[in-house]
Amino acid sequence: MTDAPRTVPGESLYPRLEPLLAQVQKPIQYVGGELNAQVKAWDDVAVHWALMYPDAYEVGLPNQGLMILYEVLNERPDALAERTYAVWPDLAALMREHGVGQFTVDSHRAVADFDLLGVSFATELGYTNLLEALDLAGVPLHAHHRDETHPVVVAGGHAAFNPEPIADFVDCAVLGDGEQVVGDITDVVAAWKEQGRPGGRVELLARLARVDGVYVPRFYAVSYGPDGAIAAVTRTREDVPARVGKRTVMDLDEWPYPKTPLVPLAESVHERMSVEIFRGCTRGCRFCQAGMITRPVRERTITGIGSMVDQGLRATGYEEVGLLSLSSADHSEIGQIAKQLADRYEGTNTGLSLPSTRVDAFNVTLANELSRNGRRSGLTFAPEGGSERIRRVINKTVSKDDLVRTVTTAYANGWQQVKLYFMCGLPTETDEDVLEIAELAVEVIRAGREASGRKDVRCTVSIGGFVPKPHTPFQWAGQAGAETIDSRLRLLRQAINADRRVGRSIGLRYHDGKPGIVEGLLSRGDRRVGRVIERVWREGGRFDGWSEHFSFERWTAAAAAELAPLGVDLDWYTIRERGQDEVLPWDHLDSGLDKEWLWDDWQEALSEEEVADCRWTPCYDCGVCPTNGTEIQVGPTGRSLLPLTVVGR
Amino acid sequence: MARQPEGPPPPPTVQKLRLRYAKRGPLRFASHRDLARALERALRRARVPMAFSAGFSPHPKISYVGAAPTGAASEAEYVEIGLAERRDPEEVRAALDASLPPGVDVLECVEATEGTGSLADRIDAARWRVELPGVSPAELAAAVAAFLAADVVTVEKRTKNGLRDVDARAAVTGASAGEEAGCAILHMVVRQVTPAVRPDDVLAALVAVADLRPPSPPRAVREAQGRLDDCGTVADPLGPDRVAGTRCQGEPAAV
Numbered sequence A: 001m002t003d004a005p006r007t008v009p010g011e012s013l014y015p016r017l018e019p020l021l022a023q024v025q026k027p028i029q030y031v032g033g034e035l036n037a038q039v040k041a042w043d044d045v046a047v048h049w050a051l052m053y054p055d056a057y058e059v060g061l062p063n064q065g066l067m068i069l070y071e072v073l074n075e076r077p078d079a080l081a082e083r084t085y086a087v088w089p090d091l092a093a094l095m096r097e098h099g100v101g102q103f104t105v106d107s108h109r110a111v112a113d114f115d116l117l118g119v120s121f122a123t124e125l126g127y128t129n130l131l132e133a134l135d136l137a138g139v140p141l142h143a144h145h146r147d148e149t150h151p152v153v154v155a156g157g158h159a160a161f162n163p164e165p166i167a168d169f170v171d172c173a174v175l176g177d178g179e180q181v182v183g184d185i186t187d188v189v190a191a192w193k194e195q196g197r198p199g200g201r202v203e204l205l206a207r208l209a210r211v212d213g214v215y216v217p218r219f220y221a222v223s224y225g226p227d228g229a230i231a232a233v234t235r236t237r238e239d240v241p242a243r244v245g246k247r248t249v250m251d252l253d254e255w256p257y258p259k260t261p262l263v264p265l266a267e268s269v270h271e272r273m274s275v276e277i278f279r280g281c282t283r284g285c286r287f288c289q290a291g292m293i294t295r296p297v298r299e300r301t302i303t304g305i306g307s308m309v310d311q312g313l314r315a316t317g318y319e320e321v322g323l324l325s326l327s328s329a330d331h332s333e334i335g336q337i338a339k340q341l342a343d344r345y346e347g348t349n350t351g352l353s354l355p356s357t358r359v360d361a362f363n364v365t366l367a368n369e370l371s372r373n374g375r376r377s378g379l380t381f382a383p384e385g386g387s388e389r390i391r392r393v394i395n396k397t398v399s400k401d402d403l404v405r406t407v408t409t410a411y412a413n414g415w416q417q418v419k420l421y422f423m424c425g426l427p428t429e430t431d432e433d434v435l436e437i438a439e440l441a442v443e444v445i446r447a448g449r450e451a452s453g454r455k456d457v458r459c460t461v462s463i464g465g466f467v468p469k470p471h472t473p474f475q476w477a478g479q480a481g482a483e484t485i486d487s488r489l490r491l492l493r494q495a496i497n498a499d500r501r502v503g504r505s506i507g508l509r510y511h512d513g514k515p516g517i518v519e520g521l522l523s524r525g526d527r528r529v530g531r532v533i534e535r536v537w538r539e540g541g542r543f544d545g546w547s548e549h550f551s552f553e554r555w556t557a558a559a560a561a562e563l564a565p566l567g568v569d570l571d572w573y574t575i576r577e578r579g580q581d582e583v584l585p586w587d588h589l590d591s592g593l594d595k596e597w598l599w600d601d602w603q604e605a606l607s608e609e610e611v612a613d614c615r616w617t618p619c620y621d622c623g624v625c626p627t628n629g630t631e632i633q634v635g636p637t638g639r640s641l642l643p644l645t646v647v648g649r
Numbered sequence B: 001m002a003r004q005p006e007g008p009p010p011p012p013t014v015q016k017l018r019l020r021y022a023k024r025g026p027l028r029f030a031s032h033r034d035l036a037r038a039l040e041r042a043l044r045r046a047r048v049p050m051a052f053s054a055g056f057s058p059h060p061k062i063s064y065v066g067a068a069p070t071g072a073a074s075e076a077e078y079v080e081i082g083l084a085e086r087r088d089p090e091e092v093r094a095a096l097d098a099s100l101p102p103g104v105d106v107l108e109c110v111e112a113t114e115g116t117g118s119l120a121d122r123i124d125a126a127r128w129r130v131e132l133p134g135v136s137p138a139e140l141a142a143a144v145a146a147f148l149a150a151d152v153v154t155v156e157k158r159t160k161n162g163l164r165d166v167d168a169r170a171a172v173t174g175a176s177a178g179e180e181a182g183c184a185i186l187h188m189v190v191r192q193v194t195p196a197v198r199p200d201d202v203l204a205a206l207v208a209v210a211d212l213r214p215p216s217p218p219r220a221v222r223e224a225q226g227r228l229d230d231c232g233t234v235a236d237p238l239g240p241d242r243v244a245g246t247r248c249q250g251e252p253a254a255v
Ligand code: B12
Pocket: A055, A059, A062, A063, A064, A065, A066, A068, A069, A117, A118, A119, A120, A121, A122, A123, A154, A155, A156, A157, A158, A159, A174, A176, A177, A178, A179, A181, A182, A269, A270, A274, A276, A290, A322, A324, A325, A326, A355, A356, A545
């Protein structure tokens, strides 16, 4: 990018940005000023963090992880944190033309001025947006071209559990929960600056590499064997750990963040407040990376939840609260939480909701309770697999009868619309497994019409391609090709439309298989994939999570050009099944899960054997608790919500 | 099939309040929808006892009057809200202002007086001030003179139904060129017409009559809204409520 006229560090770019905003779509997303946003004086603090969600503002703003870190950091007297998001191509073009760099929305400071740029990767499809932001910021794309005047680029979030594809572009990756580690990183940076930056950037990175949970890719060398697979990953310094472990926050009640959630003026994908009621999940769904890497389960107590809901509503004015987690109905006191919150907010036009839930009659009872005072519009269940057989493979067992019964109960209780989430392309899947979704949907509608006595019940089937993820039992699986996914989805559509009288009550929402292949490349890729990402970005690739911007052809062409000389290709990374002995690119990054346990679980999947949840059955030695010195933290506490103090006049 | 929610109907409106608020600084980039959402949340945060509509998804009683376009700042946006319990207007103003992000500022709140007519009926024109950075005051003065001298100045305007020709001249009842700190300022009063003529349309008209092309995007501020009186000034739309009401809050709209 063109060199921007240099300013005083931390100075606002707004005067130069403002004229550009008048010329772009939805300028409000770039101006900040959200309710509960924080602005601190630059010179008052030692350490400056820019926090980025590498997607559009409307998706990034509501992200819980980043909102938590923003508050945690801003509470420190010696640090400030400001947010930055991916800018759309219309503004990016104007910024390049006028020499305005990537900026934060809070004070419109140049990202290049900050000490750290923390990027939250919930999805790998944000990688090209990272490169775009670095380039717009005027920060060298490659970590080894940066010097001590450039921000330290830190990746976090679930995708950071395999940061190898972006290893060339980030300085560090952080594994696990961020609440505490951002403080440790701040301490290291503050001390290094205070001491006059001894040893330059390399020394700073070496110090960071000794912080628990921080991985600095440049201190690890990767060699490849003749078959293209990794031969070994070895550290290049003795003072960094051979394997990097993850961070785990043990007492969620001590970390009641976000306390004052950000409320945007602009519209966002999630127009409600969220309270995370527990972290981690041990249901053991074999496809679910989030569940595997966030073990063990740590509950927030009912009283902790109650006060976060109360505080958050006061701070935001939102009219709906989502009680979030990976499987909210599993909280040991969810029944009481639902009842007591519903009692508390009766008559206040405050909505309460649980995200998509497992298929279980109890969940309908819960949803009824939460919607006691409101409308019963839609309920979402996630059976994920179409047939009982495939549900045993993925360890999400529910019988077809139970499924139909649960959904029918929902209709009978006044819910008009039920959404069912499925995946396509799961290991061992056949056309028949997917076609059973159609049978199921038809049966659900028939039974639902009968039970509710109404014709207007609806069922929406939402289905997407499965992408095998690192640190899961399916990390060895061959991904289904895009053609396989597309042809199964076609068959499914035909089957649903076969009977018009029932079919018109069934909606089908699906994503084609192509983006999933790219996500697969980025999820299980190694450092060589970095070249593909860079080439795609150079050829204009951005916003890969958006169908109107995503170009499969650009990715396949770039992959072919960059990988062929290395003797590997797109299929090698995606549809190829891995063997037990292969060194996986993320083997030196430790989620705590024992690789042997994962392999055994993979074998059990193939023989359709289920595994129980360690919250209710004895520990089955997945490895996490002993490795990390953690343990399951669940209630019930038996406590009750305190009555709200009467506020007002 | 009109199903009704169980339970008693929502309490009725017992008090109507009329508010004037400003959108300033960077928040001029907020759209009407953005502001509407923010206002609803702020009303909840400020615990204003709103009256709600009946039905399955009850809505708070809020009616907006002619919002300024996205990108234009304003000192004179108006909204009317219905309360289920009586409140002191000044307390509502202060609480609401504190609950809105800085840059959306509630300036006045008065109780609507029965029988003095609706707020919408009291607004048919707006006074605008447009800063034109990079344009010389003389250039602007010449362009304004050319514009005022014309009987009709047709500009193309993007509407919901595609491009349309509108006469920008007919809507403008007065315009003058000024200067502040070397920056040319366009002052004008524009009548409400359909399709609406906005500052952008008048600026397009200045291109048409005098080829006035500002090097960087102009900044428009709506200074006042109200009924156009015979002298060509815009009257305070809250005036009738203020006169009829028992107390008068805040400084009157600068008109
Ligand atoms: C569980 C989940 C949900 C649940 C619960 C969400 C929740 N708990 O916040 C439900 C079902 C409600 C949900 C809803 C939605 N989700 Co969701 N969700 C997820 C999922 C799987 C995990 C998120 C999670 O656990 N968050 C909990 C927070 C606390 O954890 P965290 O964000 O990982 O952050 C912690 C650490 O990772 C770390 N960390 C994170 N970033 C960084 C950065 C640095 C520098 C450091 C040091 C540390 C660090 O610190 C944080 C605090 O400990 C992610 C995918 C993923 N693997 O992350 C998708 C995901 C975020 N969701 C997504 C979407 C689209 C949505 C919805 C918009 C769907 C919809 N249409 O309604 C809504 C919006 C919700 C919202 N608030 O944003 C997308 C976002 C796509 C995108 N382009 O970015 C994702 C990526 C899934 C996907 N691949 O499509 N979601």
